[in-house]
Amino acid sequence: MLEQFTHVLREFQGVSLLIVMPLAGFALGLVIHVLGNPGEIGLIVDNIHSRGGRIETRENSSMLLSSLISISAGGSLGPEAPMVQVTGSLGTWVADRLHLQEEALRLAQSATP
DSSP: OHHHHHHHHHTOOGGGHHHHHHHHHHHHHHHHHHHOOOOOHHHHHHHHHHSTTOOOSTTHHHHHHHHHHHHHTTOSOOSHHHHHHHHHHHHHHHHHHTTOOHHHHHHHHHHOO
16 A cells, blocks of 8 residues: 555655645544554553553554555655554454463564564
8 A cells, every 4th residue: 555655646746746745744634633643663662661562453543544644645754663563563462362471472572573
């Protein structure tokens, strides 16, 4: 999806960017308003240290959509935070299903693809 969005937005040049970029910003703001704050890498790292490594999946949709819009529109949001959050929450989900404790949870998060 990121490649497709980037390809579509790359076609806009010149004055049309004055319309497309604010629309991308509006879409980004709308995603954050409706789905909630996607979080940030600092909070994710804090969760790993202070919450026993747990990263919940409820913020994934906001993180993925806001990152998709921002990155494809040329925004400064990088792909690192979504990758860390999604793989970390996947590790938490797997650990919950396997009834793993804190240290094993951290290992499960680091082993997710």
